[in-house]
Amino acid sequence: MAAKTAREFVSSVKKGHISVVEHVENLLEEAEKANHQYHFFNAIAKESAVKQAMEIEAGIKIGRHKGKLLGLPISVKDCICVKGIESRAGSKILSGYEPLFDATVVEKAKKEGAIIIGKTAQDEFGFGTFSNNVGIGFEKPLNPLDPKRCCGGSSGGSAGFTSFTGFSHASIGQSTGGSIACPASFCGVVGLTPTYGLVSRYGLIDYANSLDKIGSIGKTVDDAALLLDVISGHDSNDSTSLKSESLGKQDQGKGMKACYAKELFEKCDSHVKKACMHSIEKLEKEGFSVEEISLPLNTEYGIAAYYLISTAEASTNLASSAE
Amino acid sequence: MPKQSVDKKLLLRVAKNARLNLTEAEVEKFLPQLKEILKAFSKLDRVSVEKEKPSFQPIPLSNVIRKDSVEKSLTQEEALRNTKHKKDGYFLGPKAL
Numbered sequence: 209m210a211a212k213t214a215r216e217f218v219s220s221v222k223k224g225h226i227s228v229v230e231h232v233e234n235l236l237e238e239a240e241k242a243n244h245q246y247h248f249f250n251a252i253a254k255e256s257a258v259k260q261a262m263e264i265e266a267g268i269k270i271g272r273h274k275g276k277l278l279g280l281p282i283s284v285k286d287c288i289c290v291k292g293i294e295s296r297a298g299s300k301i302l303s304g305y306e307p308l309f310d311a312t313v314v315e316k317a318k319k320e321g322a323i324i325i326g327k328t329a330q331d332e333f334g335f336g337t338f339s340n341n342v343g344i345g346f347e348k349p350l351n352p353l354d355p356k357r358c359c360g361g362s363s364g365g366s367a368g369f370t371s372f373t374g375f376s377h378a379s380i381g382q383s384t385g386g387s388i389a390c391p392a393s394f395c396g397v398v399g400l401t402p403t404y405g406l407v408s409r410y411g412l413i414d415y416a417n418s419l420d421k422i423g424s425i426g427k428t429v430d431d432a433a434l435l436l437d438v439i440s441g442h443d444s445n446d447s448t449s450l451k452s453e454s455l456g457k458q459d460q461g462k463g464m465k466a467c468y469a470k471e472l473f474e475k476c477d478s479h480v481k482k483a484c485m486h487s488i489e490k491l492e493k494e495g496f497s498v499e500e501i502s503l504p505l506n507t508e509y510g511i512a513a514y515y516l517i518s519t520a521e522a523s524t525n526l527a528s529s530a531e
Numbered sequence: 532m533p534k535q536s537v538d539k540k541l542l543l544r545v546a547k548n549a550r551l552n553l554t555e556a557e558v559e560k561f562l563p564q565l566k567e568i569l570k571a572f573s574k575l576d577r578v579s580v581e582k583e584k585p586s587f588q589p590i591p592l593s594n595v596i597r598k599d600s601v602e603k604s605l606t607q608e609e610a611l612r613n614t615k616h617k618k619d620g621y622f623l624g625p626k627a628l
Contacts, residue, residue, distance in 0.1 A: 306612075404589045405590045418587070447595045448588065448590060509575060511571070515571065
């Protein structure tokens with residue numbers, strides 16, 4: 209049986225139809241077992257997750273039903289700080305670092321009742337596109353659809369476990385130059401890389417500050433949208449975060465315009481192109497107007513400019529870890 | 532941009548700045564990679580940007596100043612928890628004098 213979507217799950221939890229403790233215990237058992245082969249997690253926060261679940265369940269019994277993510281298990285990319293859980297950004301350099309605070313996105317998710325189950329595998333500090341470039345002492349996460357292949361990266365563990373799990377779950381990922389969309393696409397799940405500034409990066413172990421975005425990964429579009437809605441918004445701790453409105457409900461896209469850049473499909477694998485075009489048709493059927501646009505300069509110089517900017521910023525950020 | 536030739540000497544200088552001790556085998560491995568990366572960047576040399584205004588951030592930034600009021604903060608013990616370099620309740624830094 210397919211796992212309930214996040215919204216269905218939360219609604220069942222609120223009605224008392226699902227035991228939050230039982231659900232998270234089963235999911236943790238699955239995660240621990242899978243980790244021997246697939247290495248989705250750099251840390252599994254069993255104790256604190258079960259404790260959180262018990263608190264939520266006790267709350268529900270006395271009528272505390274609030275929270276858009278009530279009881280929903282959430283995994284978090286290793287580079288995003290979770291209080292008291294070893295957060296290493298996939299690097300041995302940060303071994304033993306247990307943050308004393310939650311990143312804003314984690315705090316927001318917890319406030320809505322999410323249960324943090326662990327830190328997901330990634331390329332070391334995010335430097336990679338395939339999760340093959342893990343730090344010394346880390347294992348590469350493997351693709352659940354075919355363990356001989358990689359998960360994509362750098363948010364590989366987040367996308368891999370989201371695809372693997374049979375339970376309701378979503379993941380918080382992070383992208384500098386494709387690290388949410390790439391693994392989501394490799395693992396057949398939905399990744400949402402938001403516009404720069406939509407989501408606070410306070411508590412993120414930065415890669416390149418002018419490019420880093422925190423976003424969501426889910427089994428369905430609605431799962432990813434629900435989580436993104438919770439973690440987005442202005443935060444006085446991140447001066448680059450913007451004031452924004454709620455993403456609202458699923459059907460609010462009607463009448464909106466969606467664009468895709470034609471150059472990006474020129475060297476694209478035919479299967480990928482076909483799948484994208486199929487999704488574009490679906491959008492049109494849902495009431496979007498879709499337009500093909502051209503971004504010739506981006507295609508020609510984008511990657512070179514990206515690497516120049518990102519590595520220059522990364523060298524500044526990493527200097528603090530190398531001291 | 533002045534031409535910079537990518538050779539072993541440059542690689543070792545960069546490694547020293549990054550506090551990396553590279554083995555001979557690693558130098559052999561990374562030198563062609565470094566050349567390849569800089570070759571990719573050189574594409575940008577062909578673009579004329581003289582008329583463009585420099586930009587530093589994708590969004591307009593303004594100063595954020597919090598209210599001058601007492602907020603809960605870390606205890607001294609908490610603030611020092613993640614470092615090995617501490618003494619008498621303070622961070623222990625390298626000798627300056």
